[in-house]
Amino acid sequence: MKEKMESKIESKIESEVKLELKSEIELKSEIEKTKINKQKINKREKRKWYTYLWIWSIVYFALGFFNILFAWLGMIDFLIPLVFAIFSGNKNFCNRYCGRGQLFRKLGNDCKCSRGKKAPGWISSKGFRYGFLAFFMTMFGNMIYQTYLVAAGATGLREAIKLFWTIRVPWGWTYTSGMTPDWIAQFSFGLYSLMLTSTLIGLVVMVLYRPRTWCSFCPMGTMTQGICRIKDSR
């Protein structure tokens, strides 16, 4: 009897020790996991040079205030996201390098110019996003058409920018006629209007809702995401 009891107790202890060992192994693996996670976090550094690109978007509008021909630099903001989306299939432009998005973040978060309220759902719905993209593209096409008309000599150069596609603001001091062919100036005025309008809309929704609400229906963002989705589904 005694022997039996002893062996029973021994086996019990053994099993308990085994359990403890097991949990120890589990603990070790947990600790290792957290270590790996910490390494992951350290790898992705914090402040990078591109977190200062919001300065670029202020500089852009400032330059356009003195000479409208600088508006052509805005084509960088149109082409780079497309290059990122088409060739590498990501939205790194929006995620990292977009000056406008960062300007909204800066003003909204750091300068507290935003209510921070959740925007209504329809703003980020597919219908509205693609609808706005279509509208924006139509306006872009219209701008190109105007440029063509001026180039063909059908209409004269209009030294004004159009806000919200309706309000005409005289902007003549930024251009001395004869500096370049007229169509180049016309395109500058058109592109600058487009950039200024979209930024103003962005600022309005930034104040009303969350800082980067504009990004939820930004035509460039929608387009690049669309391209990425198509690329991904292939």
Next chain:
Amino acid sequence: MKRYASVNPNQCVACGECAYVCPRKAVSIQKGCYAKVDDTLCVGCGLCERCCPAGCITLIDRDGCSTKGGQDTGRGHSSELCQKGIG
């Protein structure tokens, strides 16, 4: 950590704001299509939920053993944790 963040990939606009604010760098943008939260890193602080312009992030309880949140990402993570006795 009682909660973790989960992204609804259909509403996400892949703006990357959540990835920027996350103190644990738990969010990554998947091929420019949508954001994904690494829930082993997420501590459920809710910063990403408060900044998301599309409002598509929800915080999900780990302890309720509910699978309703896990279905968002199609992984049912919370139930997995429950089986392990964590959460």
